[in-house]
Amino acid sequence: MQSRMLPKYYLSQEIFDREQAKIFRKVWLFAGLSSLVSENNAFITRKIAGIPVVIQNFKGELKAFENVCLHRSAPLQQGFCGRRALVCPYHAWSYDENGSIKHIPDCDALYRFSDAEKQSLKLREFGLKQVGTLLFINLSDDPMPLEAQFSPKFIELLTDSSNQYDTEVMVTTWHAKFNWKLVYENLRDLNHVRYIHPKSLGQALKFQKHESDIFVDEAADPLADLSPQGLRTEMRRFSHAGAEDAEYAQSRQYAWMSMVEPWQGVHGYYNWLAYPNLHIASGTGGYSFSIENHIPVSPGETDVEIYYFTAKKKQAYATSHQVLLTHMHYSKKVVGEDIAILEAVQSTLHHHASIPRQGAYETQNRLVERWYTTLMETDHEI
Ligand code: FES
Ligand SMILES: [Fe+2]
Numbered sequence: 001m002q003s004r005m006l007p008k009y010y011l012s013q014e015i016f017d018r019e020q021a022k023i024f025r026k027v028w029l030f031a032g033l034s035s036l037v038s039e040n041n042a043f044i045t046r047k048i049a050g051i052p053v054v055i056q057n058f059k060g061e062l063k064a065f066e067n068v069c070l071h072r073s074a075p076l077q078q079g080f081c082g083r084r085a086l087v088c089p090y091h092a093w094s095y096d097e098n099g100s101i102k103h104i105p106d107c108d109a110l111y112r113f114s115d116a117e118k119q120s121l122k123l124r125e126f127g128l129k130q131v132g133t134l135l136f137i138n139l140s141d142d143p144m145p146l147e148a149q150f151s152p153k154f155i156e157l158l159t160d161s162s163n164q165y166d167t168e169v170m171v172t173t174w175h176a177k178f179n180w181k182l183v184y185e186n187l188r189d190l191n192h193v194r195y196i197h198p199k200s201l202g203q204a205l206k207f208q209k210h211e212s213d214i215f216v217d218e219a220a221d222p223l224a225d226l227s228p229q230g231l232r233t234e235m236r237r238f239s240h241a242g243a244e245d246a247e248y249a250q251s252r253q254y255a256w257m258s259m260v261e262p263w264q265g266v267h268g269y270y271n272w273l274a275y276p277n278l279h280i281a282s283g284t285g286g287y288s289f290s291i292e293n294h295i296p297v298s299p300g301e302t303d304v305e306i307y308y309f310t311a312k313k314k315q316a317y318a319t320s321h322q323v324l325l326t327h328m329h330y331s332k333k334v335v336g337e338d339i340a341i342l343e344a345v346q347s348t349l350h351h352h353a354s355i356p357r358q359g360a361y362e363t364q365n366r367l368v369e370r371w372y373t374t375l376m377e378t379d380h381e382i
Contacts, residue, residue, distance in 0.1 A: 001220070003356040004369040007349050010179040015376060016299045022375050023276055024049035024139070026382055027235075028149050030278040030293050031055060031137040033307065034130055035167035036081050037062060044081040047295075049139055053126065056086050058097035064137050065099050066124040080171070099123030131155060132162030144382070148232045150239050150274065157241040158272060158280075164263040165289060166309045170324040172332075174304040176339045178346035180277060180296040181372075183304070186338055187279055188364040196341050200334045204283070205269055219366035223374050231382045234371050238275035238364075243268060256323045260311040262286035275368070287311055288323075290331055300346060304339065306331060 009015055032044045032055060043056040045067055054067035054077045065086075067075050074090035087094040094102040101121045107113060127138035129146050136146065146155065186192060194202045223234060243266070263286035271281040277294040291307040308327045313320060358366060374380065 001358050001366070003358050003366070004373045005181075005356060007351050007353040009372075009376065010181065010346065010349050011299050011351060013299055016296065018376055019296070020049045022381065024296070025051075026138075026140050026144070027276065028127075028129065028136040028138045028143070028146055029276075030274070030291070031064070031128075031135045032081075033165070033169060033291075034062070034133045034135055035165070035169065037135075038167075039083060041085050042081070042083045043077045043086075045075070045077050045079065046137075048137060049296075051139060053137060053139075054086070055128065055135060055137070058086075061097055062128060062130070062135070063097055063099070064126040064128040065095075066126070068123075069093060070101075070121050070123065095123055099125050132159035133165050134158060134162050144232060148229075149236060151236055154239055154241055154272070154274075158274075161263045161272075161280075161282075161286075161289075164261065164286070164311050166260065166312045166320075168309060168313070168320055168324065170308045170321075170328055172306050172308075172328060174306070174335065174339060175297075176302050176304050176343060177300055178302055178339075178342040179299055180294050180302040182342045182345055183294045183302065183338075184273075184276065184368070185365050186342060187273060188368070189362065191361060192341070196337050197334055200330070200337065201283075219363055219370055223370055226374065226378070226380045228380075228382055231371065231375065231380060234367075235275060235382060238368050238371075239273060241270075241272040243270050254323075256310065256317070256319065257284070257287045259315075259317045259320075260287055260313050262311045288327060290327070292335075304335065306335065 029048055031046055031048065031053070036042070036044050037055055037057045040057055040059050043054055046053045046055070052067040052075060053064055055062060055064045056077070065076075067077060069076055069088040069090060071088065071091055071093050074088050076086055076088050076095070077084065078089070085094065092105050096102040099122050101118055104111060104113070104118070107118070127140070127143035129136045129138075131146070138144070150158075190205070193205050224230070225233070263282065266282060266286035268285055269281070269283050270286065271279065273279055277296070279292040279294075280289060281292075282289045288308070288310040293305045295303040295305060297303055308324050308331065310320070310323060375382065
């Protein structure tokens with residue numbers, strides 16, 4: 001079967017801008033962990049769909065604003081995370097929990113704003129939702145309900161598992177040279193594991209999935225319901241949670257495992273795929289987790305941001321930092337193997353490149369492609 005994915009979807013700036021507007025500024029996107037902003041004045045900054053964002057704790061209440069001062073556009077907060085009141089470092093304008101001006105030093109003497117002018121100043125605020133300890137942001141003026149994007153079961157599993165996350169977290173970012181869609185395609189393709197990760201993940205995860213032909217036929221037909229509701233319902237199918245349909249050799253037991261409370265009921269490899277750019281995995285039966293967030297930077301660049309943590313510690317122990325570092329090194333190997341092949345794929349692309357050909361096991365990707373190309377090639381919106 002021929003794929004619907006033309007080279008331009010991975011190469012064109014115009015398509016990239018359309019994706020940012022029609023997908024990334026419409027849907028709920030992972031923005032961080034509540035444990036990073038649990039104290040008054042704690043903040044995290046992000047660049048999401050090209051927009052600088054700050055998530056700030058105001059006496060326990062979390063708010064998301066555009067991280068740009070209304071005076072002369074300085075970023076209000078800088079750095080990945082920190083603890084500081086929402087005050088611009090440039091000329092010290094400060095803002096309250098509604099994004100309104102709290103104080104402008106020497107306002108009457110220097111600026112001579114009328115009260116009405118001062119009251120009209122307000123930071124742009126974004127939708128923010130907490131799912132367990134995961135923070136999701138929505139950049140739209142009229143955010144869709146979270147339930148339109150993720151099924152109730154998916155939200156429940158995310159909530160339940162993330163409440164079991166420990167608060168000690170290690171974060172690292174890879175600057176990769178490929179289009180963001182190559183990652184989601186790769187995550188929905190377990191057949192690569194034995195070839196790309198023969199000495200790492202492939203040792204534990206044995207792919208054995210065969211898709212049903214019913215789905216194959218379905219992906220070949222055009223989408224029937226092109227209403228926003230219909231397109232959202234279709235999108236919801238792209239996010240799911242569960243043990244992969246693969247044989248998993250339970251990984252070794254490590255001493256640190258006795259120090260944490262694992263997320264219950266999991267054996268082997270369990271993962272959450274949240275369209276468009278979030279992947280959470282536990283390869284240790286709920287004892288530890290990684291969150292991968294794939295942030296599109298340009299048609300040929302994606303930041304792969306990874307968070308490592310264990311399940312909640314029973315109590316603090318001396319080597320917990322070392323445990324996270326070991327996780328990071330292992331994942332550096334696995335993710336490095338994926339990045340190397342995906343960068344190689346991206347490097348072959350040009351505007352006259354041949355169109356990929358897929359088989360029945362790639363149905364999941366074919367369903368995403370059908371939806372994605374409909375969105376890119378028509379005026380329909382989600
Ligand atoms: S730019 Fe922020 S106070 Fe001047
Ligand atoms: Fe992989």
